[in-house]
Amino acid sequence: MLLTLTTTHRPATDLGYLLVKHPDRMHSFELPVGAAHVLYPEADEQRCTAALIVDVDPLRLAGGHGRGRGHRQAATPDTFTLGQYVNDRPYAASSLLASALAKVFRSALRGESRDRPELAAAPIPLQVRVPVLRCRGGGDLAARVFAPLGWAVTAAPIPLDETHPQWGDSRYVDLTLTGTLRLADALNHLYVLLPVLDDAKHYWVAPDEIDKLLRAGAGWLAGHPERATITRRYLAHRRALAGEAMARLAEQRLADEPPVDSVAEEEHAEVPRRPALALRRREAVLGALAASGATRVLDLGCGPGALLSALVGDRRFTEVVGTDVSAHALTLAARRLRLDRLPERQRDRIRLWQSALTYRDDRLRGYDAAVLMEVIEHVDPPRLPALEDAVFGHARPATVVVTTPNVEHNVRYEGLGAGRFRHADHRFEWTRAEFAAWVDRVAATYGYTAEVRGVGDDDPEVGPPTQLAVFRTAGPGTNTGPTTREAVR
Structure with a gap:
């Protein structure tokens, strides 16, 4: 042949x-x-x-x-x-x-x-x-x-x-x-x-064929229109293996190209812009971390490691820790980072820990900065105080960067009507006023100052698609009053 x-x-x-x-x-x-x-x-x-x-x-x-x-x-x-x-x-x-x-x-x-x-x-x-x-x-x-x-x-x-x-x-x-x-x-x-x-x-065809398929299909298979046919045939029509592979592909797709929500992709004129927004969001987070002078950083709720890859690629960060409640997500993150192939010096900069953000974890204390990128909206509102206590009260990094969707901007996505969220797993999505009020309360409760910014194109009527807050620990005599709002286009 x-x-x-x-x-x-x-x-x-x-x-x-x-x-x-x-x-x-x-x-x-x-x-x-x-x-x-x-x-x-x-x-x-x-x-x-x-x-x-x-x-x-x-x-x-x-x-x-x-x-x-x-x-x-x-x-x-x-x-x-x-x-x-x-x-x-x-x-x-x-x-x-x-x-x-x-x-x-x-x-x-x-x-x-x-x-x-x-x-x-x-x-x-x-x-x-x-x-x-x-x-x-x-x-x-x-x-x-x-x-x-x-x-x-x-x-x-x-x-x-x-x-x-x-x-x-x-x-x-x-x-x-x-x-x-x-x-x-x-x-x-x-x-x-x-x-x-x-x-x-x-x-x-054994179960390890799933890993081979996902490794070779990284970056293209999760979004392929024929992914079901490809997965089924590659795994020799073994239903259990194909089902597991499709579930893992769905997780990858969710992490790498966050869907505008439970509305079908083909109904969105905004679909081609999503990767650009995801990139701008990561750049905004990295910029906030660089401005803080942090070198030891936590990525809390890291998922399959989209932000971790960018953090590891920046030499200013001498220690990078990714945490997630899902062991499978951490496995995907390790594959994405190619931990098994990295030189020892590079590998020693990276930690992946299973941890729930609603529980105190002593391992997370003493870090310069923590990131909650598109995480809080996945937490049930009654559990948010526990997250706040675990992150801002117990771990207490010097800087915390938080991003979350601006629900007001959803009307700019075709097919997303009033009351519809961008993703089926979101427990809530806040208006700009609701996010600012949450930021004010958390900053005042835990002794931080904070500023709120926008990420993405700032629509004059409904604001930017993403909201970002930067919390900084307050030194002696620092005002911990209301947040400063700065739109970043």
Whole structure:
């Protein structure tokens, strides 16, 4: 089976650095079911093509010789009687090719390049061709799964017999993908979607396949319009595994692209603006922390770690702690931060603790600053005093940064009527006056000064979409009276 990867980036031979495979040599790798080879049919400054050839040994595929733990063959029609030895597996792209990709291009899949790190992080022009792909669902399904990811898709059906066109098309397509993407993104798309289109994995699908799927699908699968089909097929139609994966994808989607609420996405004209607001919110929080001079920071209710990533990336923060009541959210945060791959010095800056914000936790005392970003609205109002006591009274960081939605701005979202919240899990959303009153009360009760700002475009009638408060511990003689309100556009 064959896959080619072509770029016209100048110099095109930099593809060899990204794949960590020199264009002047052929590279061979042993696989459980045969061997993989990487070579370059063309390599000059204008155009470079890397070809991955997987040479499958049908006897090893059928008999399991050399197959390690986790590679027990799945029960498909090919696994019985003569079909074990006479089948299309050595020739048509399938999960075998995806497994070879993962082994041969391991660094490129992770987006790592020691020699060209800036190029590994940048989109480049790419063309991928898989001349023979078993595609259950035909070219239409291939387009539905690849096109939303930025690919121009050509999936030409391969006839059963060119000399007898009346026999119709086979179940195979000649797939060509063209686009400008990061190489790592392109390879992860292929790693997930080639087995999805084939819809017959060559190995036993165990629960750890969920982690593989979410790792390779990070940043794109949670919001993919065909995510249910992709998840079900990738996990070999095992209902329990697919259900768990979909639940975890829903959590990722909630954290990475907070929905405008229980209104369907397609009904919102505001949908394209949400990532920009999320970015502006993080920038506002980071700016407030920088202005405070904090170096040891708590991210309270960190979820899967969207803010943690930004905190860890800023060297001014020497210790970063993420807490959440959900152990699963902390697991997602650890994966997002790639804790298992960080150098020891970097890893020592980070702590992830399971903790409930409505209970006092001695571990949280003594920090310079704490952040509650889009957290308080998820707490039942009767439990807010307990949160206030745990954070402002017991932990008592020198600076506390709080963000929450401005409910008045909701009327600017199409489909959100009066009384509708931006998310189904919100227990409340406050007006500007209600938020300011809460800030005043908390500051006066616990000896802080505070100021309230807006984040996002400040609508003259309903204000900005997000409200932000910065609490600072009051020194001797400091006025702890009403807050200062400053709109930040």
